[in-house]
Amino acid sequence: MVPMLPGALLGGVALQTLYRLVARRSLGSLLDYLRRVATWGWIVLWLRMWFAAMLMTYSYFWLKVSVPLLNEHLWDPQLWTLDRLLHAGLSPSIFVTQLFKGSFFVPLIDRWYGTWVTTIFYTMAFFSAAPEPLFRRRFMASCVFLWTLGSWIYFALPALGPVYTVPDVWADLRGQMPRAQSAQLALWENYQKLIAGRTGILKRFNPTLGVAAMPSLHVGGHWLFALWAHRRARPLFVVFLVATLLTFTGSLLTGWHYAVDGYAGILLAWLCYRLAILGEPAGRGEHQGEGSSARGPEQDKPAAGKTDGTAGATAVEAP
Amino acid sequence: MTEPTPSPTPDAAEPTTTDNARVDPDAGRGVRLWFLYPFELYTLVLVGGTVLFLRW
Numbered sequence: 001m002v003p004m005l006p007g008a009l010l011g012g013v014a015l016q017t018l019y020r021l022v023a024r025r026s027l028g029s030l031l032d033y034l035r036r037v038a039t040w041g042w043i044v045l046w047l048r049m050w051f052a053a054m055l056m057t058y059s060y061f062w063l064k065v066s067v068p069l070l071n072e073h074l075w076d077p078q079l080w081t082l083d084r085l086l087h088a089g090l091s092p093s094i095f096v097t098q099l100f101k102g103s104f105f106v107p108l109i110d111r112w113y114g115t116w117v118t119t120i121f122y123t124m125a126f127f128s129a130a131p132e133p134l135f136r137r138r139f140m141a142s143c144v145f146l147w148t149l150g151s152w153i154y155f156a157l158p159a160l161g162p163v164y165t166v167p168d169v170w171a172d173l174r175g176q177m178p179r180a181q182s183a184q185l186a187l188w189e190n191y192q193k194l195i196a197g198r199t200g201i202l203k204r205f206n207p208t209l210g211v212a213a214m215p216s217l218h219v220g221g222h223w224l225f226a227l228w229a230h231r232r233a234r235p236l237f238v239v240f241l242v243a244t245l246l247t248f249t250g251s252l253l254t255g256w257h258y259a260v261d262g263y264a265g266i267l268l269a270w271l272c273y274r275l276a277i278l279g280e281p282a283g284r285g286e287h288q289g290e291g292s293s294a295r296g297p298e299q300d301k302p303a304a305g306k307t308d309g310t311a312g313a314t315a316v317e318a319p
Numbered sequence: 320m321t322e323p324t325p326s327p328t329p330d331a332a333e334p335t336t337t338d339n340a341r342v343d344p345d346a347g348r349g350v351r352l353w354f355l356y357p358f359e360l361y362t363l364v365l366v367g368g369t370v371l372f373l374r375w
Contacts, residue, residue: 052362059366062373133349141358148365280357283349 001054012129023235036131049128049140056144063151064210067158068194075157076165079258092259093162096252101172110177113250123225134286142276154212161213163255170255180254187211216257219248220265227273
């Protein structure tokens with residue numbers, strides 16, 4: 001992940017710059033932001049955040065891929081039943097696949113779902129490149145909570161996902177989602193190697209290809225970003241809301257997840273968001289709203305009587 | 320007759336704008352435990368706990 005750091009830094013600052021020019025249309029805001037980025041405090045916190053992100057990623061992948069060795073029980077039948085119970089006897093997986101089969105939406109969703117890692121990476125880059133230290137720390141705390149607690153739920157409630165346990169449902173879509181289907185095949189082959197490892201002979205496997213359905217951190221990740229956007233970058237809330245809806249639909253259409261996985265992911269994301277706000281309190285000179293009283297970094301309009309940008313509490317509207 | 324109370328001279332004690340501008344904007348910010356921010360502590364506990372569990 002280290003080789004990706006320059007991309008995260010440049011991408012994050014570029015996206016923040018674009019956001020200021022397009023959404024806020026404020027050159028002053030952009031100049032304030034760029035001055036802020038060019039301080040040691042900003043750079044050091046950025047490095048600390050991405051170090052935490054790397055540890056989180058490492059732990060996430062290894063716990064996820066190890067689940068078949070740690071907990072052999074599978075909850076797929078119960079999740080399938082729960083899905084039907086929650087939707088008046090109708091399986092959301094069957095409903096969505098029958099609704100969209102043969103339509104342009106299937107390859108579109110396949111393409112969208114395939115870009116999930118990219119959207120997560122650049123959104124993390126965007127929010128971690130925000131100017132306010134408190135907001136950045138809270139954001140990273142929420143990500144760490146989501147992906148570590150989520151992987152522990154994988155361990156507590158192991159499930160493969162409906163495409164592996166009820167493959168007939170996706171028979172009509174075969175060949176229409178090449179990205180999802182090739183990824184599902186790769187994960188299944190990796191899973192078989194781990195299953196074989198239960199007898200003590202563990203062949204070479206890829207730790208980034210773990211299989212787990214409950215909860216859906218694809219859906220949870222996008223919803224977490226929507227929550228932070230709602231708090232700090234309101235114009236982007238709709239973008240992340242749509243992303244969450246597309247990812248949730250995609251999680252059903254590709255067969256990676258049950259609908260309850262998506263609901264659990266959304267709930268977990270909200271809990272992690274709240275936990276991050278409670279668990280990362282404001283320090284001296286910081287406002288709960290993540291603005292700063294030390295410098296007032298993001299003032300579109302200077303506070304009354306303060307024109308130098310060095311003082312005056314501000315309630316900033318964007319990261 | 321009451322003596323007028325001398326007014327305080329806040330200007331002498333207050334840092335000037337120039338002084339403020341020299342201050343690192345991130346200095347002294349945030350709640351820290353030793354030198355760690357809470358998010359770093361959570362990361363170490365959660366990741367450390369996971370790694371210890373997997374090795375055990």
